[in-house]
Amino acid sequence: MSWVLVMPIAVPFATAVVAYLARNYPAGRWISLAGSALSLVVSAVLMVAVLNEGVVAAQMSNWNAPFGITLVADYLSAVMVVITAITGLATAIYALGEIPEETESLGFYALFQVLIAGVTGAFLTGDLFNLYVWFEVMLIASFSLLVIGGGKERLDAGIKYVALNLVSTLVFLSGIGLLYGVTGTLNMADLREAVANAENQGLITVIAMMFMVGFGVKAAVFPLFFWLPASYHTPYFTISAVFAGLLTKVGVYALMRMFTLVFVGDVGFTHEILIWVSLLTMFTGVIGAAAQSDFRKILSFHIISQIGYMTLGLALFTPLALMGGVFYLVHHIIVKANLFFVAGLAKQYAGSTDLNRIGGLYKSAPLLAALFIIPAFSLAGFPPLSGFWAKYLIVKAALEIDAWFIAFVSLLVGLLTIFSMTKIWGMAFWKPHPDGIDPTPDRAPARVTRAMMIPIIGLASMTIVIGFYPEPFVQFARTAAEQLLDPTDYVTTVLGVQP
Amino acid sequence: MEALTAIVIGVLTAASVYLMLARNFMRFLFGLILLSNAVNLTIFASGRMTKGAPALVPYGEDAPLGVVGNALPQALVLTAIVIGFGLLAFTLALAFEGYRRMNTVDTDEMRFAEPKEEVTK
Numbered sequence: 001m002s003w004v005l006v007m008p009i010a011v012p013f014a015t016a017v018v019a020y021l022a023r024n025y026p027a028g029r030w031i032s033l034a035g036s037a038l039s040l041v042v043s044a045v046l047m048v049a050v051l052n053e054g055v056v057a058a059q060m061s062n063w064n065a066p067f068g069i070t071l072v073a074d075y076l077s078a079v080m081v082v083i084t085a086i087t088g089l090a091t092a093i094y095a096l097g098e099i100p101e102e103t104e105s106l107g108f109y110a111l112f113q114v115l116i117a118g119v120t121g122a123f124l125t126g127d128l129f130n131l132y133v134w135f136e137v138m139l140i141a142s143f144s145l146l147v148i149g150g151g152k153e154r155l156d157a158g159i160k161y162v163a164l165n166l167v168s169t170l171v172f173l174s175g176i177g178l179l180y181g182v183t184g185t186l187n188m189a190d191l192r193e194a195v196a197n198a199e200n201q202g203l204i205t206v207i208a209m210m211f212m213v214g215f216g217v218k219a220a221v222f223p224l225f226f227w228l229p230a231s232y233h234t235p236y237f238t239i240s241a242v243f244a245g246l247l248t249k250v251g252v253y254a255l256m257r258m259f260t261l262v263f264v265g266d267v268g269f270t271h272e273i274l275i276w277v278s279l280l281t282m283f284t285g286v287i288g289a290a291a292q293s294d295f296r297k298i299l300s301f302h303i304i305s306q307i308g309y310m311t312l313g314l315a316l317f318t319p320l321a322l323m324g325g326v327f328y329l330v331h332h333i334i335v336k337a338n339l340f341f342v343a344g345l346a347k348q349y350a351g352s353t354d355l356n357r358i359g360g361l362y363k364s365a366p367l368l369a370a371l372f373i374i375p376a377f378s379l380a381g382f383p384p385l386s387g388f389w390a391k392y393l394i395v396k397a398a399l400e401i402d403a404w405f406i407a408f409v410s411l412l413v414g415l416l417t418i419f420s421m422t423k424i425w426g427m428a429f430w431k432p433h434p435d436g437i438d439p440t441p442d443r444a445p446a447r448v449t450r451a452m453m454i455p456i457i458g459l460a461s462m463t464i465v466i467g468f469y470p471e472p473f474v475q476f477a478r479t480a481a482e483q484l485l486d487p488t489d490y491v492t493t494v495l496g497v498q499p
Numbered sequence: 500m501e502a503l504t505a506i507v508i509g510v511l512t513a514a515s516v517y518l519m520l521a522r523n524f525m526r527f528l529f530g531l532i533l534l535s536n537a538v539n540l541t542i543f544a545s546g547r548m549t550k551g552a553p554a555l556v557p558y559g560e561d562a563p564l565g566v567v568g569n570a571l572p573q574a575l576v577l578t579a580i581v582i583g584f585g586l587l588a589f590t591l592a593l594a595f596e597g598y599r600r601m602n603t604v605d606t607d608e609m610r611f612a613e614p615k616e617e618v619t620k
Binding site: 129132133136139140143144147150151152153154155156157158159160162163166167170173174176177178180181229230231233234 | 541579593
């Protein structure tokens, strides 16, 4: 069974090697595209295996758990791997239109594939130290991708991004060290019991807070998000989109994993903090967005605000809330990557992302306008798009436990999200272009438009499909939440599987 | 021995925090290096310290005899050192390139990605 789990990681790594060797030839980009398509296939195979068996685990190098490194996929991991592959494929297509040849020959596609491999590895590992290694793989690739192409802005953004992320990694790493000191194990399934039986529960809570800070920086929650709006608007749109879609979600995933599987001894304390952190994240994110007037900066702040909903799903810690959190995670990756894709194409047509310097897109590019509406209104939570169901589940979960204030904040933030989206709509699409030019699609070469339009249409149709047929996805999220709240299957599978 | 290590870790962390609070990016980097070493020592110490008992398997045996030092934290630290070295090398190169292009290492003056906007009415 182990190859099912290894392939989603091995394929992007192999693609990276081949794409690097072919970086100076046009073949490089097609190799990357083929590799991404293959990743999607092997992820789908993993998904089928998980749907059949519930939890799939494999011991690497024939070392029994809890001593060796375990790869494990439950419903949450499987869906994250699939959605990573989908985003990867969409991004690989989009890159064909945007990335110039000079950047390609610097090894762009190799770095991109390493990033995907790192993200996938983080979703699949069942070992805490291994999770740290995947984080680093992902980070070093993201550092390079962020500054690739050079320029003052990117270097400035890169320095801030690198500095804050390195500090968070060190906090996470010292948390691992201390947790090992207390429990003597690093296998996440084994840690569940070891942490519950630890003598010094106070120390466990302190370590839990170190993990919360470490993952919190990655997930960009209040008050640790400052690196995100400082950097996400500078790189290529391709990179922004894949960062916005996937990177912060790895932090959210790690929080969900650790705070349902391992740190559940003092839910009243740790998850109460998470509730307040989530509410403040949602609110400051959306207020920050309201103050911006750049397409990508608005979207960056909205990432922060939406992250709050996901961590809120975890923090409320009821089956319905976690279900909403998982659903939100999946919906948001698709929608947010797509919005950055749209921003990139809007720049191709209109010449800028500064909302004061563009306009007239509705008249001259109605298709793009329609394709912006779908993810934008999904983000704001309009029925019947996917975001509506995600928000509906979270708000319902809050109302179920009579948390009126939380429900109120969730709805208020949704309302303010609409404000930002209509601001982009009004300034980029409705008002005439300030320079009097007509931002027609002819301003971009046909090859560019085609490569950028395909992923936008693909992801928008996924949003619509999830919106109109939410039932299978909701059921899936329900099972994922049940597995998170009662990880007996996870633990027995990991500890029981012989190599 | 563990107490002494704990003090060393504390001093390293304190020094690194002091350095990282500076506006100068190079100082921040040096702080980061110290912090990364403090964390490595934490992991090393968390495996408990055993004096003069290397984790060696005698010839003809399957496992070490008697009490030996914990080898796992050493493996972890080795991994962390290698990764940390790679990241720091990258960050140094980034800082140098940043200095060449922006002509400053003062993080207060790095306002290119987020320029101060004039207040518009």
